Amino acid sequence: MEQKSKVLDLLSSRKGQVLVFTALMLLVLAMFFLVTFNTGRMVAQRIKMQNAIDSAAQTAALWQARGLNFEGHLNFIQESLFLAYFPALVDPPAAEKIRQASIKVSMLQEKIANMFPGIAMASAFMAAKKNGLDAAWPVNDKDFRKALSLGVKKTKKIAFMENAFTIYKLDSPKYWSPQERNGPFATIFGFKKKEEVFGLDIIGLKNRPFFVVASARPRFEKGQLKKDKVVAGWGACLMPVRVFNGERGQFMGKQVYH
Numbered sequence: 001m002e003q004k005s006k007v008l009d010l011l012s013s014r015k016g017q018v019l020v021f022t023a024l025m026l027l028v029l030a031m032f033f034l035v036t037f038n039t040g041r042m043v044a045q046r047i048k049m050q051n052a053i054d055s056a057a058q059t060a061a062l063w064q065a066r067g068l069n070f071e072g073h074l075n076f077i078q079e080s081l082f083l084a085y086f087p088a089l090v091d092p093p094a095a096e097k098i099r100q101a102s103i104k105v106s107m108l109q110e111k112i113a114n115m116f117p118g119i120a121m122a123s124a125f126m127a128a129k130k131n132g133l134d135a136a137w138p139v140n141d142k143d144f145r146k147a148l149s150l151g152v153k154k155t156k157k158i159a160f161m162e163n164a165f166t167i168y169k170l171d172s173p174k175y176w177s178p179q180e181r182n183g184p185f186a187t188i189f190g191f192k193k194k195e196e197v198f199g200l201d202i203i204g205l206k207n208r209p210f211f212v213v214a215s216a217r218p219r220f221e222k223g224q225l226k227k228d229k230v231v232a233g234w235g236a237c238l239m240p241v242r243v244f245n246g247e248r249g250q251f252m253g254k255q256v257y258h
Contacts, residue, residue: 046210052131053190053212054238060124060138060148060186061216061236067116067150068184068218071168072232074109078102082157082165102164109168110154117148124148124188133190139213140187151184152230170228187215187241215239 081102088095121144128136138147157165192210215238222233 049210053214056124056128057188057214057216059127060120063120065218065234068234069232071230106166120148135191185217
């Protein structure tokens, strides 16, 4: 009897051990669930943010393309006015009307070159905000007028006429990368604040803000350009994110890695 009592005491002392193991297993399963859930959530968020910045970059490039198309149409008008000007010199009033018409076209050309980078930036920002990003800005320069420039320069058909018979040609500013030698390029940086996610602190994961980058460019769709003169026929397309100084670029004074 005494031996039986000792056996019963030993068995009763082991009660509750399964509960400890069960609690540990539940904890492991809960951590596994949190890791899986939060990792999947962050991957999905990352994809969503990348799609948002892709949309912003393509929107900027689309407005650059529209600006180039406008310049192309106006170049055609200027060429036509130029061809009509010299025969009209036999009738000075008619020639003057042609010159005045050309001056108005020149003013419109300049407005387009100056305005469309701002339109491109505003449209890119709205596209980014609409798709969930908190901020968007071009990478290669803080001044969007340079970063989203149409990349055109004004030339004159008649040297001594300052504002008449002007033709816009593609230009390659010094800060452009080799990828941009055939036209402008839009590389947009996007930012989204970190979101509070339950359980990350418990399992030791850090919740970081999202930084995303995308590139797009206007592309001439009707074959090769001749003599760099801007003509109509531009569209926009996404491109691989361009390389800055070999491997990285700068945004607002901070390094941006790709």
